[in-house]
Amino acid sequence: xxxxxxxxxxxxxxxxxxxxxxxxxxxxxxxxxxxxxxxxxxxxxxxxxxxxxxxxxxxxxxxxxxxxxxxxxxxxxxxxxxxxxxxxxxxxxxxxxxxxxxxxxxxxxxxxxxxxxxxxxxxxxxxxxxxxxxxxxxxxxxxxx
Ligand SMILES: C[S@@+](CC[C@H](N)C(=O)[O-])C[C@H]1O[C@@H](n2cnc3c(N)ncnc32)[C@H](O)[C@@H]1O
Numbered sequence: 001x002x003x004x005x006x007x008x009x010x011x012x013x014x015x016x017x018x019x020x021x022x023x024x025x026x027x028x029x030x031x032x033x034x035x036x037x038x039x040x041x042x043x044x045x046x047x048x049x050x051x052x053x054x055x056x057x058x059x060x061x062x063x064x065x066x067x068x069x070x071x072x073x074x075x076x077x078x079x080x081x082x083x084x085x086x087x088x089x090x091x092x093x094x095x096x097x098x099x100x101x102x103x104x105x106x107x108x109x110x111x112x113x114x115x116x117x118x119x120x121x122x123x124x125x126x127x128x129x130x131x132x133x134x135x136x137x138x139x140x141x142x143x144x145x
Pocket of ligand 1: 001007
């Protein structure tokens with residue numbers, strides 16, 4: 001799923017299913033997802049990782065898995081960011097976050113509540129996000145701690 005129509009169109013062209021919707025919007029099968037994958041730095045969506053973790057936990061079925069790609073560095077940053085095309089054009093500014101594995105695991109543990117527990121098998125890989133060489137890159141400034 002993606003809020004970008006272009007991203008959704010590319011996935012559909014490749015033959016897979018995709019929803020043109022926000023992860024925070026109403027989604028099919030809430031509470032029944034077997035796996036939620038936040039790859040490519042997407043734990044940054046919305047700029048408030050705790051809210052995104054809670055949202056993903058609500059999507060999962062009991063025993064489901066939340067897979068999250070994190071930064072190599074031991075960081076826990078909030079920032080504003082924007083997409084920048086190779087020709088210098090900039091997209092709108094949006095809130096973002098970057099987390100290393102220890103910050104992520106701390107936040108995942110904190111997101112556990114008495115009624116809503118993150119799945120015990122929730123795990124994170126320490127593979128850094130990569131970006132395409134010719135496409136827009138994400139640039140950031142104004143860390144918010
Ligand atoms: C780090 S980029 C991922 C880039 C993509 N994996 C690629 O290889 O081109 C972040 C993606 O999250 C999407 N996004 C941002 N906010 C979102 C939201 N609330 N719900 C769903 N997707 C969102 C953006 O449109 C963007 O495609």
